[in-house]
Amino acid sequence: MLDTMLNHRSIRNFRADTVNEKVLLEILNAGTRASTTGNMQVYSIIVTQDRQAREKLWEVHFKQNMILQAPLLLTFCADFNRFNSWCRQRKADPGYDNFLSFITASTDALLVAQNCALAAESHGLGICYLGTTVYNADKIIEILELPEAVVPVTTLVAGYPADNPALTDRLPVESVVHFEKYKEYKPEDINRSYAEKESSELTIKLLEENKLETLAQIFTEKRYTRKDNVYFSQKYLEVLDKQGFMRNVL
Amino acid sequence: MLDTMLNHRSIRNFRADTVNEKVLLEILNAGTRASTTGNMQVYSIIVTQDRQAREKLWEVHFKQNMILQAPLLLTFCADFNRFNSWCRQRKADPGYDNFLSFITASTDALLVAQNCALAAESHGLGICYLGTTVYNADKIIEILELPEAVVPVTTLVAGYPADNPALTDRLPVESVVHFEKYKEYKPEDINRSYAEKESSELTIKLLEENKLETLAQIFTEKRYTRKDNVYFSQKYLEVLDKQGFMRNVL
Numbered sequence: 001m002l003d004t005m006l007n008h009r010s011i012r013n014f015r016a017d018t019v020n021e022k023v024l025l026e027i028l029n030a031g032t033r034a035s036t037t038g039n040m041q042v043y044s045i046i047v048t049q050d051r052q053a054r055e056k057l058w059e060v061h062f063k064q065n066m067i068l069q070a071p072l073l074l075t076f077c078a079d080f081n082r083f084n085s086w087c088r089q090r091k092a093d094p095g096y097d098n099f100l101s102f103i104t105a106s107t108d109a110l111l112v113a114q115n116c117a118l119a120a121e122s123h124g125l126g127i128c129y130l131g132t133t134v135y136n137a138d139k140i141i142e143i144l145e146l147p148e149a150v151v152p153v154t155t156l157v158a159g160y161p162a163d164n165p166a167l168t169d170r171l172p173v174e175s176v177v178h179f180e181k182y183k184e185y186k187p188e189d190i191n192r193s194y195a196e197k198e199s200s201e202l203t204i205k206l207l208e209e210n211k212l213e214t215l216a217q218i219f220t221e222k223r224y225t226r227k228d229n230v231y232f233s234q235k236y237l238e239v240l241d242k243q244g245f246m247r248n249v250l
Numbered sequence: 251m252l253d254t255m256l257n258h259r260s261i262r263n264f265r266a267d268t269v270n271e272k273v274l275l276e277i278l279n280a281g282t283r284a285s286t287t288g289n290m291q292v293y294s295i296i297v298t299q300d301r302q303a304r305e306k307l308w309e310v311h312f313k314q315n316m317i318l319q320a321p322l323l324l325t326f327c328a329d330f331n332r333f334n335s336w337c338r339q340r341k342a343d344p345g346y347d348n349f350l351s352f353i354t355a356s357t358d359a360l361l362v363a364q365n366c367a368l369a370a371e372s373h374g375l376g377i378c379y380l381g382t383t384v385y386n387a388d389k390i391i392e393i394l395e396l397p398e399a400v401v402p403v404t405t406l407v408a409g410y411p412a413d414n415p416a417l418t419d420r421l422p423v424e425s426v427v428h429f430e431k432y433k434e435y436k437p438e439d440i441n442r443s444y445a446e447k448e449s450s451e452l453t454i455k456l457l458e459e460n461k462l463e464t465l466a467q468i469f470t471e472k473r474y475t476r477k478d479n480v481y482f483s484q485k486y487l488e489v490l491d492k493q494g495f496m497r498n499v500l
């Protein structure tokens with residue numbers, strides 16, 4: 001178990017081999033054993049295998065090649081629709097059209113996603129998460145025909161790896177863990193935390209390519225810019241509103 | 251690996267035995283191997299072991315006994331503070347004071363949490379997630395002294411189990427999985443999905459105790475009421491705002 005976790009690397013090149021039904025079912029089954037708020041299971045998993053459907057999702061996930069290569073996409077959704085339907089069929093008035101309920105349901109969905117990711121890896125599959133799910137949630141809702149009270153929160157690309165990339169660097173564990181109280185980072189703590197990352201070959205290559213002075217600037221000016229973040233913040237909040245998760249009123 | 255997942259049950263009774271440092275470090279280390287957006291690792295883990303500190307957290311987590319019993323609490327936080335500090339020290343202007351950045355960071359934190367949960371279980375520990383983290387995030391921020399750009403998203407209680415509860419029921423896998431498109435639930439699909447849960451001994455006992463007609467009413471009228479959900483929605487949105495994650499403006 002620990003080995004599977006310690007060996008995790010995101011895979012972005014896949015062989016054409018499909019994932020057989022038994023393996024897929026075991027992955028999904030392991031997913032549903034994750035902890036869930038009040039055992040409500042307020043999530044859904046949408047399985048995409050069809051080539052045309054993958055092409056549509058490829059479009060909205062910024063046309064990343066791996067999406068067409070990999071045989072399997074799993075879109076994890078915060079889902080109160082099923083639970084609400086159950087309530088209404090059972091003379092109960094569901095009060096889950098608010099932000100807290102979205103947070104509850106998205107937490108559920110993300111724990112399930114990580115179980116599925118690890119289950120897939122323990123079956124020899126490679127996975128990659130798609131953050132673009134949040135950026136273009138509106139278009140994914142259209143493609144997958146998600147009803148009110150359902151919002152996509154993340155996507156896993158899965159398939160048999162065509163390469164075996166090196167383990168990605170991580171900050172030292174002590175840089176992300178605090179004992180008893182949050183310990184504010186002094187300048188020298190920041191320097192120590194990011195030293196390995198900043199001196200890596202990959203970083204030096206990126207700085208040359210981007211003609212920038214620091215790795216942090218690559219994040220703020222190229223990868224995750226304020227302008228994009230603000231745009232996608234507004235868009236996702238609109239999606240939450242449209243799907244009925246922002247009626248924070250009695 | 252799959253066995254650990256399939257055997258998961260939330261543990262709410264713990265022995266007094268502490269978790270030794272080596273095991274704790276292995277759990278935290280496995281956590282940091284989880285996928286993270288752009289390898290930014292925008293999360294922090296706060297470890298609480300001190301008795302007095304656990305008592306303070308017990309207060310804000312609705313005084314659940316297990317919190318005093320268990321030797322270890324892990325609070326997982328969406329954290330852009332460290333990343334922002336790094337950017338500022340490296341002549342980069344961080345644009346992460348918005349809702350998208352909160353979603354990015356909380357996704358990171360939740361994947362780490364599930365890795366830690368499974369790593370703990372693979373070491374023979376029992377765990378339980380605390381949804382109350384979101385309800386009283388403001389008080390947790392005070393207790394753990396979380397700075398701006400840090401918001402708690404979930405908590406794991408961990409320790410050696412004092413009991414071995416039965417596996418909790420789950421909806422049939424086919425009830426939470428959709429192939430290619432979201433399949434809207436017909437009344438008979440809802441009946442089939444919830445049949446096992448509704449006919450369980452636990453449900454029959456709960457209905458008698460609560461003098462209610464349906465299990466769904468126990469959720470809507472007792473456990474997760476509209477009134478509470480609306481109250482905690484507003485409170486958590488205020489926390490996001492106060493911690494600097496709602497400046498969705500250029």
